[in-house]
Amino acid sequence: MGCHRSGTNLLYDTLLSAGDFAVYRGYIPVYKILIPRFGNFDKAKNRKKIMEVWLRSKGFRRSGLDAAQLTDKILAECRTGGDFIRLNMDEIAREQGAIRWAMYDPDSLLHMPRIKAEIPNALFVHIIRDGRDIALSLKKMGEFRPFPWNRKAGSLRETALYWEWMIRTGQRHGRAFPPDYIEIHYEDLVSNPRATLNKLGQFIDHDLDYERIQSTGLGRLRETNSSFRGEATEAQLTARPIGRWKERLSPQEIIDLESLVGNCLENVGYELITSAKNRRPGFRESWMRMVYPNYLSTKFFLKINTPIGRWANLSVLELEDSTPIPVAQ
Numbered sequence: 001m002g003c004h005r006s007g008t009n010l011l012y013d014t015l016l017s018a019g020d021f022a023v024y025r026g027y028i029p030v031y032k033i034l035i036p037r038f039g040n041f042d043k044a045k046n047r048k049k050i051m052e053v054w055l056r057s058k059g060f061r062r063s064g065l066d067a068a069q070l071t072d073k074i075l076a077e078c079r080t081g082g083d084f085i086r087l088n089m090d091e092i093a094r095e096q097g098a099i100r101w102a103m104y105d106p107d108s109l110l111h112m113p114r115i116k117a118e119i120p121n122a123l124f125v126h127i128i129r130d131g132r133d134i135a136l137s138l139k140k141m142g143e144f145r146p147f148p149w150n151r152k153a154g155s156l157r158e159t160a161l162y163w164e165w166m167i168r169t170g171q172r173h174g175r176a177f178p179p180d181y182i183e184i185h186y187e188d189l190v191s192n193p194r195a196t197l198n199k200l201g202q203f204i205d206h207d208l209d210y211e212r213i214q215s216t217g218l219g220r221l222r223e224t225n226s227s228f229r230g231e232a233t234e235a236q237l238t239a240r241p242i243g244r245w246k247e248r249l250s251p252q253e254i255i256d257l258e259s260l261v262g263n264c265l266e267n268v269g270y271e272l273i274t275s276a277k278n279r280r281p282g283f284r285e286s287w288m289r290m291v292y293p294n295y296l297s298t299k300f301f302l303k304i305n306t307p308i309g310r311w312a313n314l315s316v317l318e319l320e321d322s323t324p325i326p327v328a329q
Contacts (some may be wrong), residue, residue: 001108003166007186012104013219022093026059036309058318082118109170129186132245
């Protein structure tokens with residue numbers, strides 16, 4: 001888990017390539033989409049609605065599971081979002097003869113307390129990447145708009161504040177159960193993989209053999225999902241995945257970003273290149289730092305805890321037909 005564009009896909013594929021993990025290329029947004037839209041699993045009618053949708057989703061199609069058998073299990077045994085994840089993933093692991101499973105979802109860091117309460121043996125791996133590279137990448141994609149009033153998608157400063165909010169939220173949740181939470185840096189995974197994998201392997205109690213991972217090479221270990229892949233060859237992208245912001249951001253853009261999120265960058269181990277004098281935030285920056293994190297936290301709370309969540313967008317599920325989906329009553 002981690003802020004979007006932090007290397008969560010790369011980390012997930014690295015784990016799966018180590019062996020003994022269930023290989024699942026799907027997405028189970030149970031806390032982000034399914035529960036807010038249809039309600040908690042403790043009610044039978046909600047379980048039925050969720051399964052009607054889930055069986056049409058790309059996440060289910062990629063599981064390879066039998067629809068009738070999974071439906072029977074969910075309707076009989078599932079009472080929480082954690083149960084839904086566990087029942088799906090346990091069945092996938094059983095079908096593949098795997099001894100354990102891992103989940104990929106950047107936004108899991110927002111739901112860590114609930115996940116831990118519902119899956120007590122869960123371990124959380126938070127991958128952190130330089131927020132200047134994150135802001136650059138999301139701006140390049142041109143689709144990311146964390147704040148609806150932004151006229152221009154992917155604004156550097158707003159995206160950097162979103163990165164900081166995600167980092168701070170994940171760290172705050174992780175402090176509640178330190179033995180089951182670890183932070184690794186994307187830059188370390190790329191530039192010093194053996195030492196990073198050794199540290200991670202000890203944490204999850206799993207042999208993360210570098211040579212085996214390289215030879216298996218699932219997913220992002222074989223091909224990049226870089227937002228810059230249209231501008232360079234695969235070899236060039238793989239060779240320079242770190243510190244692109246130094247080449248692509250203007251001096252003023254770097255000052256703007258470091259003025260906004262410099263403290264967070266330093267707190268998570270990144271060096272700043274602008275002087276303290278140049279990083280003095282103005283009125284607009286101070287206002288943004290005050291308002292934007294509160295907006296993100298309020299938006300998240302309302303979606304998860306109020307009827308607003310009933311209008312959660314189902315597009316990420318990639319449903320196989322366009323039949324209208326009822327809103328939970």
